[in-house]
């Protein structure tokens with residue numbers, strides 16, 4: 244007889260290893276990192292137990308209680324209580340604990356017992372507990388709590404064997420009769436009594452560390468030093484942005500020469516005509532010009548993943564709390580904003596951990612101003628074409644410095660916008676509290692870093708193959724048709740639709756120094772920022788005609804003035820050129836209005852910044 | 867309350883310097899002046915382990931106004947602002 248699907252749910256305090264367990268059991272690759280509040284969504288996965296039972300397991304955001312104080316915690320509460328309409332209540336709740344820190348989880352477990360759901364306490368990170376000399380009397384703990392207890396090491400092969408075995412045992416004898424749900428939000432005195440009860444049970448069953456984590460204490464002495472800590476943070480960010488520029492260069496050049504060779508090969512082997520032009524100008528010059536930036540994207544993700552896995556993110560939030568508070572931002576906004584350097588979309592999702600609605604909204608509105616990795620191609624292209632690669636002070640690469648300046652401009656303007664929001668809209672605002680667990684440091688795990696980078700690289704290439712490619716086909720088509728009348732002497736592209744459209748918009752953008760080619764590139768650039776680079780690649784390649792083997796950077800250096808280049812950089816600091824980000828803003832704020840507001844304010848800032856930059860540059864003689 | 871604790875003056879954790887160690891005596895959410903309601907603040911503090919009898923140590927302070935503080939509560943470290951820490955009476 245086929246047994247029905249068994250439904251499990253992973254519940255527990257933040258950072259206890261729920262997602263690691265989920266990944267270990269189901270073979271998924273959901274995001275794991277060493278700070279509280281990584282998971283902000285519900286994720287379902289499937290596996291089969293050793294005895295062949297089909298299981299559906301749901302990973303949930305971490306929470307300290309079922310009260311649901313922030314959007315992520317509400318997801319957990321609603322799932323456990325079966326509140327979400329049409330939801331199945333889980334057959335078995337796995338309450339996951341960090342074994343080195345049982346107090347809060349055991350209180351949560353006592354609260355979970357009131358829901359009437361069958362429970363298991365999973366003592367995860369048991370390897371760390373062992374190393375620290377924490378010993379747990381598992382049998383006694385199970386007896387005192389009245390629920391089965393099992394140990395696990397989510398990040399080690401076979402570390403979930405006991406849990407799997409227990410799942411089989413329990414699922415065989417799960418009561419058909421559901422227990423009544425007696426849960427209601429605990430009053431303060433109940434909460435206190437529950438914590439006391441939890442502490443009593445722990446003192447009976449757990450003998451505490453003979454060896455506390457001195458490594459974390461020693462690192463924190465430097466990293467959380469009031470002054471030293473801020474210097475370290477600034478240094479980390481500076482090295483990160485320099486590295487994006489300096490370290491990636493050799494690899495990028497390699498990729499570039501590969502694409503150049505491919506372009507020449509196509510040019511040489513195919514007969515001149517539409518197919519040759521499509522492959523060489525549309526695909527290779529267009530899509531290829533974006534793929535070249537893969538090494539830079541990987542480097543920025545490498546840095547962010549390392550910081551996340553090490554346990555630094557929560558520290559950075561601690562250091563920045565009051566400083567960001569001056570600009571009207573909450574300390575918890577730091578992690579979402581830092582992840583926005585990779586991409587604003589996960590950054591905006593991560594704001595779910597912020598419980599105060601206004602703090603969350605402000606963070607969402609400014610997250611797109613953080614320099615996301617899609618801007619890197621645009622910045623790099625223009626910087627390498629216009630800024631000499633000289634050294635400043637002997638060791639700082641000038642191009643890297645300009646890159647750092649662009650990042651800094653993004654951060655500064657985000658803080659300024661947040662300050663204005665606070666000043667004009669949220670005047671009666673009292674600062675919401677900042678309370679955040681600072682987890683012990685962990686050595687970053689090579690495998691999870693590798694998986695993280697691989698996933699990101701794959702996404703980037705997929706985008707190049709889908710969004711960017713289809714935009715390129717469009718641009719190539721617009722730039723190639725209609726073909727010039729026979730015998731005309733002007734460049735063929737001047738007769739194309741692209742030129743007609745571009746020249747129609749040009750007057751709007753002329754005050755900021757953009758020519759018609761840029762105007763055309765900005766339109767498909769709405770789909771995603773990098774598309775603009777690809778579009779420029781295609782347009783200039785077609786315009787260049789036969790000798791188009793030239794790299795796009797070299798073409799720009801001859802066709803644009805320095806003022807235009809700087810204006811374009813200023814534009815991209817602000818421009819709302821990303822349809823997916825706007826869609827996520829709509830979803831997360833639940834409002835078209837906020838999406839429109841973001842779009843408008845960013846567009847206005849972009850235009851103003853470009854106007855200012857262009858005119859200043861022209862006045863200084865860079866026109 | 868034990869004798870050793872009677873010897874020490876009760877004070878809010880929000881006024882403690884770096885290096886301070888003590889034991890939580892009680893919570894006084896009303897006095898804190900937090901943006902949260904008394905009940906909400908008290909609940910959150912308890913949920914993070916700030917209950918009577920817990921040992922606390924102030925490990926680190928921020929730069930601006932020595933705020934926030936990183937507090938060791940038994941064997942975990944929690945960052946809180948001094949404003950909310952005013953609700954935690956220690957000795």
Ligand SMILES: Nc1nc2c(ncn2[C@@H]2O[C@H](COP(=O)(O)OP(=O)(O)OP(=O)(O)O)[C@@H](O)[C@H]2O)c(=O)[nH]1
Nearest residue numbers: 258259260261262263276280281282305368396397
């Ligand atoms: N040594 C060790 N590390 C673990 C174990 N389980 C998880 N970790 C690490 O603990 C950290 C947190 O793991 P996650 O799986 O992201 O925790 P989570 O409970 O999903 O966290 P939230 O989604 O923020 O609630 C990561 O750095 C993991 O690599 C374990 O059993 N042993």
Ligand SMILES: [Mg+2]
Nearest residue numbers: 261262281282
């Ligand atoms: Mg998780």
